[in-house]
Amino acid sequence: MLLCIDCGNTNTVFSLWDGERFLCTLRTATEHTRTADQYYVWFSTLLARYRIEPEITDAIISSTVPRVVFNLRVFTDRFFNIRPWVVGKPECLLPHLPRVDQGTNVGPDRLVNTAGAFDRHGGDLIVVDFGTATTFDVVGQDGAYLGGVIAPGVNLSLEALHMAAAALPHVDVTKPDRVIGTNTVACMQSGVFWGYVGLVREICDRIRTEYDRPMRVIGTGGLAPLFAQGDVLFDQIEDDLTMHGLTVIHAYNKENGAI
Numbered sequence: 001m002l003l004c005i006d007c008g009n010t011n012t013v014f015s016l017w018d019g020e021r022f023l024c025t026l027r028t029a030t031e032h033t034r035t036a037d038q039y040y041v042w043f044s045t046l047l048a049r050y051r052i053e054p055e056i057t058d059a060i061i062s063s064t065v066p067r068v069v070f071n072l073r074v075f076t077d078r079f080f081n082i083r084p085w086v087v088g089k090p091e092c093l094l095p096h097l098p099r100v101d102q103g104t105n106v107g108p109d110r111l112v113n114t115a116g117a118f119d120r121h122g123g124d125l126i127v128v129d130f131g132t133a134t135t136f137d138v139v140g141q142d143g144a145y146l147g148g149v150i151a152p153g154v155n156l157s158l159e160a161l162h163m164a165a166a167a168l169p170h171v172d173v174t175k176p177d178r179v180i181g182t183n184t185v186a187c188m189q190s191g192v193f194w195g196y197v198g199l200v201r202e203i204c205d206r207i208r209t210e211y212d213r214p215m216r217v218i219g220t221g222g223l224a225p226l227f228a229q230g231d232v233l234f235d236q237i238e239d240d241l242t243m244h245g246l247t248v249i250h251a252y253n254k255e256n257g258a259i
């Protein structure tokens, strides 16, 4: 059984893969001070609640926050006696090397999304991931990450409005009924919802213009279904794309890797 850990700037997600399906998906806030023991208490409590007997033999971690990796390594080592693969480390091989400027450290989540999306859909893709940042990953014909776009995340934009403007409250993102808001909250929701629908459409259009082959767009991340209500933005939405990518990279390393 494979433990997949996707650590983003906001949330960390653990998922158990039994070789055929994910048995559970557990989510906790990303916090670099969380210790291995704390992870274990949280993890084992939820598994007991879902009546899952973990028989973990392997682990793979993707982390956009470098400093949390240490305690996650201690966690897999102490409680499962496992040394995890860590995406982005030299000993963790990728099915396709990214073709980017020298010295660029591509976010591991983007490399994982690329591997997951290529495995399911083949090449010539744009993967749009609505996380802390809204990222666009261009997947080449051969499956390599070719670059992309990083825009501010949806919740980050709303939070920035609230923080910077004394009269603007904290609001949640939602699809407003009308574009013209008749109260403050509705105005903010309209700005963010329709603003991001336009952002996604415009960036995908411009990527397509720069790229010389037809492309498909895959949406992922918690907010993808919401924005898909605003326009036809995606050919497909997949909520487990990052987790799937972790299983793909793990399988590749099992076959070709050194550990």
Ligand SMILES: Nc1ncnc2c1ncn2[C@@H]1O[C@H](COP(=O)(O)OP(=O)(O)OP(=O)(O)O)[C@@H](O)[C@H]1O
Binding pocket: 007, 008, 009, 010, 011, 012, 130, 131, 132, 133, 172, 173, 174, 220, 221, 222, 223, 226
């Ligand atoms: N309608 C909604 N309004 C606000 N948040 C939502 C809504 N639907 C889903 N979400 C949130 O989306 C998030 C899922 O996001 P996802 O895991 O893709 O990225 P993240 O955890 O926010 O960012 P990162 O992966 O960078 O840490 C969850 O926190 C969930 O609460």
Ligand SMILES: CC(C)(CO)[C@@H](O)C(=O)NCCC(=O)O
Binding pocket: 008, 009, 064, 105, 106, 107, 108, 109, 110, 131, 132, 133, 135, 150
């Ligand atoms: C852009 C984020 C924050 C999205 O999670 C992450 O992929 C990251 O930290 N990337 C590093 C820079 C890059 O991907 O080029």
Ligand SMILES: [K+]
Binding pocket: 008, 109, 129, 130, 131, 221, 242
């Ligand atoms: K994510």
